[in-house]
Amino acid sequence: MKLQQLRYLAAIVQNGLNITAAATRLRTSQPALSKQIKLLEDELGFDIFVRSGRTLTDITPPGQQVVAHAMRMLREAQNIKSISSGVKDRDRGSLSIGTTHTQARYVLPSVIERFRSAYPRIQLHLHQGTSEQIAELAKMQRLDFAIATGSKELFAQMVLLPCYRWHRRIIVPLHHPLAEVGRPTLAQLAAFPIITYVFSFTGPSSLNEQFAGAGLTVDVALTARDADVIKTYVRLNLGVGIVAEMAVNPVDDPDLASIDASHLFPIHTTWIGFPRGALLQHHMFDFVQLLAPHLNRRLVELAADADDAEAVEALLKDVPLPVRAAQNTAGRPRGDLVGV
Numbered sequence: 204m205k206l207q208q209l210r211y212l213a214a215i216v217q218n219g220l221n222i223t224a225a226a227t228r229l230r231t232s233q234p235a236l237s238k239q240i241k242l243l244e245d246e247l248g249f250d251i252f253v254r255s256g257r258t259l260t261d262i263t264p265p266g267q268q269v270v271a272h273a274m275r276m277l278r279e280a281q282n283i284k285s286i287s288s289g290v291k292d293r294d295r296g297s298l299s300i301g302t303t304h305t306q307a308r309y310v311l312p313s314v315i316e317r318f319r320s321a322y323p324r325i326q327l328h329l330h331q332g333t334s335e336q337i338a339e340l341a342k343m344q345r346l347d348f349a350i351a352t353g354s355k356e357l358f359a360q361m362v363l364l365p366c367y368r369w370h371r372r373i374i375v376p377l378h379h380p381l382a383e384v385g386r387p388t389l390a391q392l393a394a395f396p397i398i399t400y401v402f403s404f405t406g407p408s409s410l411n412e413q414f415a416g417a418g419l420t421v422d423v424a425l426t427a428r429d430a431d432v433i434k435t436y437v438r439l440n441l442g443v444g445i446v447a448e449m450a451v452n453p454v455d456d457p458d459l460a461s462i463d464a465s466h467l468f469p470i471h472t473t474w475i476g477f478p479r480g481a482l483l484q485h486h487m488f489d490f491v492q493l494l495a496p497h498l499n500r501r502l503v504e505l506a507a508d509a510d511d512a513e514a515v516e517a518l519l520k521d522v523p524l525p526v527r528a529a530q531n532t533a534g535r536p537r538g539d540l541v542g543v
């Protein structure tokens with residue numbers, strides 16, 4: 204059994220059992236890849252994959268166990284390389300982060316600015332997309348960290364740690380009827396078309412479910428993954444915007460009225476995740492703490508060693524989780540963290 208064979212096996216699984224795609228990713232030929240997998244199966248004495256002609260259609264039950272162990276061994280091999288890199292040069296390396304637009308645009312700039320000041324020789328790679336797209340990158344082991352809200356079921360292979368909580372806010376042009384309403388009701392909101400995030404951002408049709416629970420039908424005129432795009436169409440009077448608190452800034456958006464919606468919609472939690480079994484280097488611990496100061500190194504290490512998500516939740520149950528508030532005055536720093 205060779206490490207290369209396990210890399211081939213992992214590539215096939217990560218590419219949806221598509222041998223051609225796996226061979227392309229590994230920069231090898233399809234016959235060479237197939238030969239190595241067959242040699243591995245012959246050595247083990249059973250098939251890892253279910254085949255239909257030359258096509259792989261599924262993974263056998265014992266094959267599932269082999270894949271799990273292979274992934275673990277490959278992670279450990281990478282961890283050994285990381286130890287070597289860390290010893291030779293603690294201030295060099297890279298950090299790959301997958302996140303949503305809201306985090307990339309409104310939360311991470313100050314974090315990354317401080318991180319770069321401390322680690323100017325660490326290369327940062329920021330991958331922006333929906334939760335589903337970030338999850339795909341995570342499955343392909345292309346991320347050190349994933350940062351998103353909700354959609355935890357997509358990241359079962361990662362250790363997820365809560366960073367902060369946030370509410371939604373309603374945004375309308377200054378002349379809009381809702382601009383004069385301090386605490387609008389769902390009925391008042393449902394009287395207008397709605398412009399908000401694609402539903403995958405905060406869970407399947409969460410807004411629709413909220414209105415339906417009140418016996419209301421909502422007209423979702425437009426959805427987007429980008430809060431700045433939502434603002435653009437709100438300015439065109441195409442509907443009432445519903446965005447994350449940290450996306451609201453009176454300095455940048457003086458023509459929009461921002462209305463608290465914490466009484467209408469549930470609070471959300473943004474989390475940071477890293478691959479289970481990964482070896483976090485010193486600069487990674489520092490990045491986590493810059494993003495979420497309550498997540499100190501000892502706490503992150505304990506979470507990394509936890510057996511499952513339930514154990515991680517139990518570990519963090521008594522840790523105060525901050526709430527990220529909207530900026531309400533021009534003199535207050537954007538994205539200020541307020542204790543619960």
